Amino acid sequence: MDIADLATRILAGERRALARAITLVESGRDDHRAQAVELLDALATSNRQALRIGLSGTPGVGKSTFIESFGMMLTGQGLRVAVLAVDPSSARSGGSILGDKTRMDRLSRDPNAFIRPSPSQTALGGVARRTRDAVALCEAAGFDVVLIETVGVGQSETMVAEMADLFVLLLAPAGGDELQGVKRGIMEMADLILVNKADGDLKSAATRTCADYAGALRLLRRRPQDPDGFPKAMMVSALAEEGLQTAWAEMQTLTDWRRENGHFATRRADQARHWFEEEVRLGLLARLEKDPAMRSQMAELGNAVAHGQTSVSGAVLEMLRALS
Amino acid sequence: MDIADLATRILAGERRALARAITLVESGRDDHRAQAVELLDALATSNRQALRIGLSGTPGVGKSTFIESFGMMLTGQGLRVAVLAVDPSSARSGGSILGDKTRMDRLSRDPNAFIRPSPSQTALGGVARRTRDAVALCEAAGFDVVLIETVGVGQSETMVAEMADLFVLLLAPAGGDELQGVKRGIMEMADLILVNKADGDLKSAATRTCADYAGALRLLRRRPQDPDGFPKAMMVSALAEEGLQTAWAEMQTLTDWRRENGHFATRRADQARHWFEEEVRLGLLARLEKDPAMRSQMAELGNAVAHGQTSVSGAVLEMLRALS
Numbered sequence: 001m002d003i004a005d006l007a008t009r010i011l012a013g014e015r016r017a018l019a020r021a022i023t024l025v026e027s028g029r030d031d032h033r034a035q036a037v038e039l040l041d042a043l044a045t046s047n048r049q050a051l052r053i054g055l056s057g058t059p060g061v062g063k064s065t066f067i068e069s070f071g072m073m074l075t076g077q078g079l080r081v082a083v084l085a086v087d088p089s090s091a092r093s094g095g096s097i098l099g100d101k102t103r104m105d106r107l108s109r110d111p112n113a114f115i116r117p118s119p120s121q122t123a124l125g126g127v128a129r130r131t132r133d134a135v136a137l138c139e140a141a142g143f144d145v146v147l148i149e150t151v152g153v154g155q156s157e158t159m160v161a162e163m164a165d166l167f168v169l170l171l172a173p174a175g176g177d178e179l180q181g182v183k184r185g186i187m188e189m190a191d192l193i194l195v196n197k198a199d200g201d202l203k204s205a206a207t208r209t210c211a212d213y214a215g216a217l218r219l220l221r222r223r224p225q226d227p228d229g230f231p232k233a234m235m236v237s238a239l240a241e242e243g244l245q246t247a248w249a250e251m252q253t254l255t256d257w258r259r260e261n262g263h264f265a266t267r268r269a270d271q272a273r274h275w276f277e278e279e280v281r282l283g284l285l286a287r288l289e290k291d292p293a294m295r296s297q298m299a300e301l302g303n304a305v306a307h308g309q310t311s312v313s314g315a316v317l318e319m320l321r322a323l324s
Numbered sequence: 325m326d327i328a329d330l331a332t333r334i335l336a337g338e339r340r341a342l343a344r345a346i347t348l349v350e351s352g353r354d355d356h357r358a359q360a361v362e363l364l365d366a367l368a369t370s371n372r373q374a375l376r377i378g379l380s381g382t383p384g385v386g387k388s389t390f391i392e393s394f395g396m397m398l399t400g401q402g403l404r405v406a407v408l409a410v411d412p413s414s415a416r417s418g419g420s421i422l423g424d425k426t427r428m429d430r431l432s433r434d435p436n437a438f439i440r441p442s443p444s445q446t447a448l449g450g451v452a453r454r455t456r457d458a459v460a461l462c463e464a465a466g467f468d469v470v471l472i473e474t475v476g477v478g479q480s481e482t483m484v485a486e487m488a489d490l491f492v493l494l495l496a497p498a499g500g501d502e503l504q505g506v507k508r509g510i511m512e513m514a515d516l517i518l519v520n521k522a523d524g525d526l527k528s529a530a531t532r533t534c535a536d537y538a539g540a541l542r543l544l545r546r547r548p549q550d551p552d553g554f555p556k557a558m559m560v561s562a563l564a565e566e567g568l569q570t571a572w573a574e575m576q577t578l579t580d581w582r583r584e585n586g587h588f589a590t591r592r593a594d595q596a597r598h599w600f601e602e603e604v605r606l607g608l609l610a611r612l613e614k615d616p617a618m619r620s621q622m623a624e625l626g627n628a629v630a631h632g633q634t635s636v637s638g639a640v641l642e643m644l645r646a647l648s
Contacts, residue, residue, distance in 0.1 A: 025637075040635040047632065063549065131639060260523040269523035269630035276629045277622065283609055284647060298601065305600045311364035313457060316603040323608060 003035055007042040010141050013080075015114055017088040018141045020118055025133035028126075040133060050082070050139045053257060054164030054185070055149045056157045061172040062196045066238035068104045069213060073195055073244050074145055075112040082138040083107070085118040086131050086150040113142065128159050129282075132275060135163060154186035161189040162271060165264065166251055167178050168192045171213070173205035188220060191231050191254060194247055198235035231256055287323075297322055327359055331366040334465050337404075339438055342465045346440055349457035352450075364457060366474070367464035374406070374463045375579060378488030379473040381482045381512070385496040386520045390562035392470060394427045397568045398469055399436040406462040407431070409442040410455050410474040410484055452483050453606075456599060459487060485513040486595060489588065490575055491636065494514045497529035512544060515555050515578060518571055522559035524569040532561045554578055611647075621646055 001024075009017035025036045026093065057063040071081045083104070106227045107113045116134065118127070147165055150156040160169040169182070169190040187193075193213045198206035212231040220231070233249060236243035258264040288294055301315040325348070331506040349360045381387040395405045407428070429439045436518040440458060442451070446488035455472065462470045472488055487492040493506070493514040511517075517537050522530035544555070556574060560567035582588040612618055625639040 035642075037641050039635045041638040044632065044635040044638070093547070129637075136635065152331050214618070272629040272636055273626045276626055276636050276639050276643075279636065280612065280622065280643045280647075283610055283640060283644045284612070285605055287648075288608070289603065298604065302597045302600055305596040308368065308596070311361070311368040311460065312596055312603065313361045314365040314368070315454075315600050316607060317358075317361050317602045319600075321606045323604075324611075 001035055003038045003042065007039055007140075010039075010043060010137060011046060013142045015141075018114060018137055019116070022134045023138050025137065026075050026130045036133065036268075040136055041066075043136065046140045047244050048139050048142060050143045050146045051166070051251075052135060052146050052148060052164045053251065054157075054167040055147055055158040055170060056151075056160065056167070057170030057196075058151060061170050062238050063149060063151075063170055064103045066170055066236070067149060068107045068194055068196075069238040070244050070248070071104070071107045071113055072110065073241070073248065074108050075107075078112075079144040080112045080114075080142060081107075081141040081145045081147065082116070082141075083140070083147045083149065084116050084131055086127055086148060086156055114138065114141075128163070129159075129279060132163050141312070146254040157186055157189065162274065165255065165258075165267065166191045168194060168251075170194050170196055171209065172197055173202045174209045174212070190217075191226075192250060193217065193231065195233065195245075196234045196238055197211065198243065199237035199240045206235050207238060225258060225261075225267065227254065227257040279314075294312040294323065325359055327362045327366065331363055331464075334363075334367065334461060335370060337356040337466045339465075342438060342461055343440070345461050345517070346458045349461065360457065363625070364460055367460065367513065370464045372463050372466055374459075374467045374470045375490070375575075376470050376472060376488045377457060377575065378484040379471055379494060380475075380484065380491070381473075381494030381520075385494050386562050387473060387475075387494055388427045390494055390518070390520055390560070391473060392431045393562040393565050394568050394572070395428070395431045395437055396434065397565070397572065399431075399434050399518070402436075403468040404436045404438075404466060405469045405471065406438040406440070406465075406467040407471045407473065408440050408458050409454055410451055410480055412568060436460060438462065438465075440465075451480075455484075456487050462610045463545075481510055483511065484596065489579065489582075489591065490515045492518060492575075494518050495522055495533065496521055497526045498533045498536070511540060511622060514541075515550075516571065516574060517541065517555065517557040518567075520562055521558045522567065523564045525559035530559050531586060547586075549591065551578065551581040616645065 006017055006021060010021055021036075021039060023141055024032055024039065026034065027036070050228050055063070055067070057066070067083055069081065072079045082236045104115060108115050135148065148160050150160045157167075165187050169186065169192070171182070171193060173195060193210075195206045195210040195213065198210075210233050217231050218234055223231075234243065234247060234250065238244070257263065258267075288298060298319065301310070301319055304310045305312050330341055330345060334345055337497065345360075345363060348356055348363065351357065351360070379391070381390070391407055393511070428439060432439050440511075459470050472484050475483045481491075491509065491513050492594045493516070495517060497519060498516075502521065511545070519530045519537065520533040522534075534557050541555050541557055558567065558571060558574070560571055562568070579588065582591075612622060622643060625634070625643055628634045629636050629639045
């Protein structure tokens with residue numbers, strides 16, 4: 001593969017080159033990984049930045065419809081939009097996000113949009129690296145907005161929030177007046193809570209739900225990275241395409257404020273540093289699994305401690321010596 | 325320090341030697357660690373086993389009183405009892421467990437008992453290793469029962485359950501009929517739930533609480549390592565010294581059954597293997613912090629990615645190459 005040529009075509013915004021590059025960063029093969037790193041290094045100096053929006057919502061809140069309507073509104077303004085899906089459960093469920101792509105019918109045919117389904121990966125660590133690499137590729141390809149969507153499963157929301165500039169939580173109107181079991185930790189990550197389906201019969205339920213969340217958000221501690229009034233809860237209807245312009249305006253207001261106050265750049269720097277350190281740790285641990293000699297020594301010493309033939313601490317010391 | 329001599333004295337059951345050895349395994353110094361490993365290896369072949377009982381209970385349930393009464397009952401039967409405290413919060417709270425020791429007045433003066441307060445450590449990983457080493461030392465010193473107690477803070481219960489043969493949850497009678505916010509994960513780890521303070525005015529509340537938990541336990545999936553009727557909820561009064569013999573009889577019934585059915589040995593082997601693998605991983609990661617050259621290269625590359633001078637993936641690869 002000609003990496004320099006691939007880089008040039010990505011910088012020119014070619015969607016097929018981008019798709020191919022994402023496949024490359026998703027590969028688990030060592031030679032592919034080396035090429036991926038060469039490509040990412042070649043693109044690192046482009047210094048192109050998209051607005052990275054993390055979007056979380058459990059199945060049933062109308063996430064696909066929202067992404068389609070919101071994405072179409074953005075491309076209608078001349079912006080280029082990439083959608084990346086993070087779904088740690090997709091390996092099990094057989095790729096529900098792939099189904100989403102066919103449901104985002106208009107957006108997937110829009111020349112200014114790029115939709116990439118979630119890779120079928122089980123390990124969240126692997127999903128994180130591939131998604132962050134894919135975000136970097138989309139930025140190099142000149143996209144203005146990268147939507148990173150996730151279903152609310154396990155740690156995936158934290159992971160997405162850690163690679164996004166903004167974190168948006170999409171909710172459906174609740175039946176009663178109770179908050180929808182949204183964990184406090186997720187609330188604290190949200191910059192914007194959007195109560196979807198604020199249309200037809202659900203409008204009054206949406207109004208109540210939105211008020212409940214606005215109240216809950218007011219109880220949270222003020223974060224230094226927020227201007228007055230944020231985090232915020234508001235209503236949208238993805239189906240009726242209502243409230244989307246306002247939601248986008250709020251995202252821009254927040255982003256502009258953070259840029260002016262230095263929080264935007266600081267957050268990106270912290271995220272990059274954190275990502276680097278985490279990857280080094282994971283890479284170091286991966287060696288225990290990868291090297292056959294190490295793996296067999298681990299197994300051997302593991303059996304010895306299991307059978308009480310050696311102390312655990314002694315076996316640990318022996319293994320760490322072998323690893324140095 | 326003469327490690328061979330220390331080992332001999334521990335095997336002879338000398339409490340002062342045991343205390344000194346625990347101080348050694350708690351030390352963070354490299355030379356102490358090497359001596360600790362030498363000692364643990366020397367003792368590994370003794371093959372002495374205590375019954376390791378994990379005991380969890382939040383402040384206010386009467387844990388100190390229970391340990392004192394239960395411990396005195398055991399020593400009254402001629403058994404030797406060691407009590408180890410695991411309190412990840414003790415570094416902050418200034419060592420509340422040390423206060424417990426003075427409250428376990430009778431037990432701490434009993435020649436057949438040994439009480440060790442929690443080391444002032446912040447990292448749970450470090451607490452885990454030191455506690456497991458201390459358990460191994462107590463076993464070599466010939467104790468029959470090792471009580472590993474923890475307050476219900478964060479991950480400490482899981483950690484204690486992972487190093488114990490039995491996990492006992494101590495609770496106080498609840499005011500209403502609600503379960504006391506005990507997390508499902510903790511319930512699933514418990515082999516025995518003891519509702520304490522089943523005396524005086526609280527007796528009827530204790531009866532209700534015990535029935536509630538017995539009902540909740542019946543809803544859990546049957547575990548292969550349990551005979552009929554386990555996990556079990558029962559009432560005790562540590563203050564009136566009631567129900568303690570029965571609780572001990574239940575622990576023995578459960579242990580005997582597990583020994584006969586192979587679960588006891590399998591669990592110990594799995595725990596040792598898991599502990600070994602976890603320690604190797606932690607030791608490997610600790611190198612990133614310990615080696616000054618590595619630490620400065622990590623900081624340098626971290627700054628480079630934070631300032632966008634290099635791709636994260638490129639920096640990761642460079643760092644991993646330096647580490648190999």
